Amino acid sequence: MTTTAEVPRPAAKPALIVDCLGLTGRHLRLMARRPASIVGGIVLPVVFAVLFLTVFGRVMERAGLDYPQYMLPAIVVQAAFFAAMSGAVWAAEDASSGMVHRLRAMPISRPAPILSLLIGETVRAVIGGIVLIALGYGFGFRFETGVLGVLTFAGLVIVATAAICVPYLVLGYRLAEPEPAQALGGVIYFPLLLVSTLFVPKEAYPGWLQPIVEYQPLSCITEALRAVSTDGYTDVPATVGIALLWMVGSLIVFGVLAPRVFGKAS
Template identity: 55%
Template sequence: MKASTGSSPRPSFVEDVTSLTGRHVRLMSRRPSSMISAIVLPLVFAALFLAVLGRPMERTGVDYVQYLLPAIVIQAMFFTAISASIWAAEDAAGGMIDRLRSLPISRTSPVFGLLGGELTRAVVSVAVLIAAGLVMGFELQRGIAGAVAFVLVALGWAAAGCMAYLVLGFAIAKVETVQITGGLIYYPLLLVSNLFVPAQAFPDWLRPIVENQPFSRIADALRAVSTDGYDEPLRAVIIAAVWIVVVVAVFAALAPRAFGRKA
């Protein structure tokens, strides 16, 4: 019988990710501001947009609560992504990444650990926003299947956004620079989209961009699975899923290089 070497087996990728996800969730629980950005700010935006645009939009025949809530969910998921980039930059700048890099773990597990923590917050955010939307008059008109599709598309978009911004945070490794860069990406996509007003409100030359950029495609899918009257909901979901898969795949491939980069 062979003598035991006394060495313990190397943790698996799943164990690495689970452990790092737990760490991130614990850190978030000690920083209440991280939950405020994911829940309170989107609710404030929802109230402001309803107050300013609710009646004018209803005069044009748009049920604005039904139109707005998917946009608020998308916005909340992007706030989560921006937060993920800040956590990644803090870990890189604070030396945590150097410590993790010295351990026998997968190069992608810190990225997926942060992603797991942010998706945990995204689940809470989506649940709270749907509940608040129901109070405001929002309805999941396509039943249970539509409600499930709504949640899955929202969380898929959160995963895509977080993956992209985590790579950004690890690569830049400076919190202030990450915040500025994240805003420069986010606001043009937000403003040139159909999130808060229909694409028909934009000039003809700009409308194709508005209709086909990822924010608009995700919004189309969320509206199609939550509101009766939208044509081809399956097609809208497939297009959104393609965007989500492409973004996740591209930035998951870049994640090991970003994590391995010296801060």
């Protein structure tokens, strides 16, 4: 009696990874076909960088501030916010068009639709960040902290983009309408932008407002990027640690809310 040896089958990839890859590809293809996504993710941050560096650069240099070194991390964070607001619109479109219902009915991993949209927006923000850094080198920005600074900067940008995007995805799925999601996203963004150290140091604000300016999440993330890219910063571990607390807190809180809101989106 002869027996045939069983041919070992290759281990199947985890469903979550396969589903995320497939849906992320969908999001990236849709983004590539929509000019507004390219404008919002790459063109607008570049325009802001050129305007600020050319208009305010010399003024800030006279005040003793290396403005390209100070400004570029802020523009990178701003690009992450543009990606987050775009993510809110995509989430609202999926909810309003019935795509969320279709995804919930399909045999796919439950977190995959949210994670894939998050990954897609993070990829777009990272591409925009690379373009901004290349532009910043033309204006005088440099990574003064070596290879470790570059790697830490890149890691912080990725985590920060995810931490900023997750609340906006919750907003988009909750509202389920693109126009309100876009409008409310701007309402959240602009106060954080204006009362922060993105464009000017905290000393430019009234004394009573400076603690709020210094410790709000946008300022903490931007200061962490400056600390790991610019030589001479003191208390770099503390600066990065505070930023990480904000980012991890956002990922945990809104990461728990996102599947629940996705499950009720209609």
